[in-house]
Amino acid sequence: MNFEHTFDYIIVGAGAAGCVIAYRLIKNLGCSVLLLEAGNPDNNPAIHNTDMQSMTSLWGSNADWGYSTEPEPSLGDRRISIAQGKVLGGGTSxxxxxxxxxxxxxxxxxxxxGNEGWSYQEVLSYFKKSEDYEGGESAYHGVGGPxxxxxxxxxxxVSQAFVSAAMELGYAGNxxxxxxxxxxNGAxxxxxxxTQDNRRCSTAVAFLRPIFGHPTFTVATNAQVTRLLFAKQRAIGVEYLQDGNFHQVKAESEVILSCGAFESPKLLMLSGVGSAEHLQAHGIPLIVDLPGVGKNLQDHLLFGVGYRCKQEQPVPNLLSEAGLFTYTNSNIDLSTNSPNLQFFFGPVQFVEPQYRVDSPGFTFAPILVQPQSRGTVSLISNNPKDLAVLRPNYLQSEADLxxxxxxxxxxRELVNTRPFDEFRGEELAPGIAVTGKAELRAYICQVASTVWHPVGTCKMGGDNDAVVNPLLQVYGVEGLRVADASIMPTITSGNTNAPTIAIAEKAADMIIAAR
Ligand SMILES: Cc1cc2nc3c(=O)[nH]c(=O)nc-3n(C[C@H](O)[C@H](O)[C@H](O)COP(=O)(O)OP(=O)(O)OC[C@H]3O[C@@H](n4cnc5c(N)ncnc54)[C@H](O)[C@@H]3O)c2cc1C
Structure with a gap:
């Protein structure tokens, strides 16, 4: 191998997790760190504006990998488009x-x-460590973090009415x-x-900007890692493609994969770490047979229940203003199970175009947050430029539906409470005539889509399908960790950015402790 440069650590992917790890290693160790990002720098102004139009303009742009699933059998064979950040900051941009x-x-x-060290009490300190909460420090919030x-x-x-309505149904609020x-059970x-001046606080803004220019920190953009380099079973560096040229760089200590739930398993497989059978089918020499790579894909699914609103509402500057987490079934053991239903709610018509009308509106968006269905990420070829093949198998389990x-x-129970009296217009989607299970199933299959929260494809654990151990080290090789959303054994109840940042904080701590 012809290495051009040597670093102590090479981090692949400058997304939610990668930026955090780079920051902590630079701040805590007197070592050299290379951070490689396939996408561009984050200099598109739309990234930093916080209005909804700027944000949605990024989806499908060159800051997005442009993923879609294979036809999804339980969603009427629709291909679900699933944006994933390809830019400094990754998904957080x-x-x-x-x-x-x-x-x-x-x-x-x-x-x-079986994942020692990952209980709530242990992870809580990492949420607080990152955080600079404007509401101040408490047992649950941190201040002074990036x-x-x-x-x-x-x-x-109308969003305030949502909270009042939930309280009328017996939930907490206020x-x-x-x-x-x-x-x-609280709205x-x-x-x-x-940021304090109301700009996007991506992990690139929060964690990378403070270390730009540090003498031992190097970040390269438009640098897509095409494979990990091994000496026997030890990861010793990576190969990446930048401006049409391949480069090889060496890692003295460790390579850390933080490419997200689609690209981390893809890169492992391209490098010979995955199911022996699958790799053989694509002519990829085997380093270690890890059948769990790319399995266990979990994601959140949502759709809109939309209404006409009798009053004009201010334009929101968050996709959802109000929300609720709850259980749909009283038989669930509440001591061990997380809520399975989340709500987004906002003063917008967040429904498919055919249901929209030219009038003010508001929408409830129920989200399946503890899906039983499991999917896969696999290779279509051994060409790193090809996107991975996604089969989430949304709603494969009847329980999810x-x-x-x-x-x-x-x-409907919420909208029919008194706090909504002054706002409630006709139900636009699915429409009050749509009531029976078969009709509702048909509506959901027609419109449900992703909340862009794929996780679980390099899962942490101790069973045969586990890819990393609780220290996030890849089984069967040395010098290689995965630290991003892909390591979650089971998806969290709620949006996945903060949990991924906490995973990265803990990963950084473990890397520092091993030095
Ligand atoms: C449109 C959208 C909306 C979302 N909304 C929310 C929200 O409101 N709240 C929330 O909590 N979560 C939200 N999420 C989810 C959240 O952003 C993700 O869970 C989080 O970003 C996952 O972090 P990650 O580090 O695993 O991956 P990412 O943040 O995706 O980072 C991976 C990075 O690795 C880079 N990369 C991949 N492969 C390579 C390679 N081979 N070489 C070099 N670089 C590579 C990618 O370009 C990317 O920058 C949203 C996600 C999307 C896409």
Whole structure:
């Protein structure tokens, strides 16, 4: 191998996780770090503006990998388009900026599954470590960290009605902090990752800007890693493609993969780490047979229950202003299970175009947050330029459909409470005539889509399908960790950015401890 440069650590992917790890290694170790990012620098102004139009302009742009699933059998064979950030900051430069940590039971389950060190109490300190919460320090929030988190300002009157309606149905509300002591069964306004001057607080802004120019830190953009380089079973560097030229660089200590739930398993497989059978089919020499690479794909699914609004509402500057986490079934063991239903709610018509009308509107968006369905990420070829093949198998499990149907019912219960009297117009989608299970199933299959939260494809654990151990080291090789959304054994109840940042904080701590 012909290495051009040597670094102590090479981090692949400057997304939610990669930027955090780079920051902590540079701040804590007197070592050299190379951070390689396939996408561009984050200098498109739309990345930093926080209006909805700027944000949606990024989806499908060159800051997005442009992924779509294969035809999804339970969604009427539709291909679901699933944006993924390809730019400095990764998903955090194009995402909807909602700050949600998940439920304490999510992490306790990870520990229960054999992942020592990942209980809620242990992970909580990493959420706090990153955070600079404008609401101040508490047992649950941190201040002084790089990531600025704000409370949502000036929710629309109809979003305030959502919280009052939930309270009328018996949920808590009134300043409920879903990132506090208890997440579930309280209606709240979303917190958001924004800078103090109300710009996007991506991980590139929060964690990379402070270390740009540091003498031992190198970041390269438009640099797509095409394979990991091994000496026997040890990862010793990477090969990347930049401006049409291949480069090989060496890692003295470790290579850390933070490419996200689609590209991390893809890169492992391209490098010979994956199912022996699958790699053989694509002519890729085997380093280690790890059948779990690319399995266990989990994602959140949502759709809109939309209404005409009798009053004009202010334009929101968050995709969802108000929300709720709850359980759809009283038989669920609440001591161990996380809520399975989340709501987005906002003063917009967040429904498919055929249901929209030229009038003010508001929408409930039920989200399946504990899917039973599992999918896969696989290779189409051994060419790194090809996107991976995605088969999420959304709604493969009937139980998942039942949760979403309950989401429609609960939306209707909420909208029929008194706080909505002054706002409630006709139901636009699916429409009040759509009531039975078969009709609701048909609607959901026709319109449901991703919330862009793929996880789980390089899962942490100790079973045959586990890819990394609780230290996030890849089984069967040395010098290689995965640290990003792909390591989640089970998906968290809620948006996945904050959990990924916490994973990265913990990964950095473990790397530093091993030095
Ligand atoms: C449109 C959208 C909206 C979302 N909204 C929210 C939200 O409001 N709240 C929330 O909590 N979560 C949200 N998410 C999810 C959240 O952003 C992700 O969970 C999070 O970004 C995952 O972090 P990651 O580090 O695993 O991957 P990413 O953030 O995707 O980072 C991976 C990085 O690796 C780079 N990369 C990949 N392959 C290579 C390679 N071979 N070589 C070099 N670089 C490579 C990618 O270009 C990317 O920059 C949203 C996501 C999207 C896409």
């Amino acid at each position: 194009i995402n909807a900026m909602m700050y949600i940590r998940g439920n304490r039971r999510d992490y306790d389950r990870w520990k229960y599954l 990531l600025h988190v704000i409370n949502y300002r000036n929710p629309a009157p 300043g409920w902090d879903c990132n506090g002591e208890q997440q579930e 709240f306004f979303y917190q958001s990752t924004r 039942d949760v979403l149907i309950r989401g429609v019912e609960l939306s």
